[in-house]
Amino acid sequence: MAGSGDPATNKCESEFYLAKQQLACVVGARPNFMKMAPILRAFDQGPFRGQLQATLIHTGQHYDASLSDVFFEELGMRRPDISLDVGSASHGVQTARVLERMEKVLIEGTPEGVPFDRLIVVGDVNSTMAATLAAVKLGVPVAHVEAGLRSFDRTMPEEINRIVTDSLADMLLVSEPAGLANLRKEGHPEEHLHLVGNVMIDTLFHMLPKATKINAPSRFGVAPGEYGVVTLHRPSNVDDPDTLTPLIDVLIDISAQIPLIFPIHPRTRERLERFGLQKRLATTIGLTITPPLGYLDFLSLTTRARVIVTDSGGLQEESTVLGIPCLTMRPNTERPITVTQGTSTLIGNDPIKLRHHLHEVASNTYKRGHAPAEWDGHAADRIATVIAGGTLNY
DSSP: OOOOOOTTOOOOBOOOOOOOEEEEEEEOSHHHHHHHHHHHHHHHHSTTTTTEEEEEEEOOSSOOHHHHHHHHHHHTOOOOSEEOOOOSOOHHHHHHHHHHHHHHHHHHOSTTOOOOSEEEEESSSHHHHHHHHHHHHTTOOEEEEEETOOOOOTTSHHHHHHHHHHHHOSEEEESSHHHHHHHHHTTOOGGGEEEOOOHHHHHHHHHHHHHHHHOHHHHTTOOTTSOEEEEOOOHHHHSOHHHHHHHHHHHHHHTTTSOEEEEOOHHHHHHHHHTTOHHHHHTOTTEEEEOOOOHHHHHHHHTTOSEEEEOOHHHHHHHHHHTOOEEEOSSOOSOTHHHHTSSEEEOTTOHHHHHHHHHHHHTTOSOOOOOOTTOSSOHHHHHHHHHTTOOOBO
């Protein structure tokens, strides 16, 4: 049976008798680091220290030396043991490079030449899917963290990566009950399914004390609980001027009631400039635009926000745990519990819905949700227990 959570306790007991395991842990982009960091801590510092030995492999799917160095420091995450330097490219080229280079790593084993017993992948980027394919072709079993998430939108590359990865993995580590339901419908054996919770929330709780000390809102001249944070980068929201312009109109209007801070993604900045919208934002008194922020600065802002407007999956999760209204600029979500139980509302790119729900926030009539029981900061401990061969007892 899949593991289940009891909100009365966040401590999991385990029975484990397996020998030492060599684990190949793959990351390819910054969101992967945030998911892998607590897992590595659980392996390196928890009760399985010495039993679960992790080799961290960075494919380099997304890599910027200056950003990555700061990011590793902020997360307190150890540096990769192996770097594949794949680089940015089309989906096909990038996938092929990861597949080729991961195959070589898996054949050669750890830097000491010890064979790998299992591959661990997180999330849904190209590296996740390509590394999984390389492993199963070599007979290396795969554990997928965040298994079972589905948007049911196959125009999203991430959705294809999720489906392929889950179809090949034999250990499916699930963050929410909807994921279990999806995997059961797809015919996965019950013994492969484990409800462990959300590792992104582990990172959130781990980083909150540091983020609280920064007090980023004061740097932007806003008071805690009195401002909103905006992030937009998906093509469906920013690539068409007929779509983006009405959304910007709404944000400019609402900024007279709720000051907004808008860290602008490079893709979005280019579109704003091309469509002649950048100057309007820059001259709006209640709206502050800024380059992308580091994780701690950004977390310091979002944790104190009155509302979040975003097309980011991770922010849907964090806002649900923090109890902050989140207007999700997507027509669907692979994290439905953030809508059914949490604080998120799906807006798509509809400016009328956006305006309506922002006015609800301004008038304090927006719905309030609550966090799932398993999103308690201990997902990585449960993952370590499962990989070590233990039984989750809550």
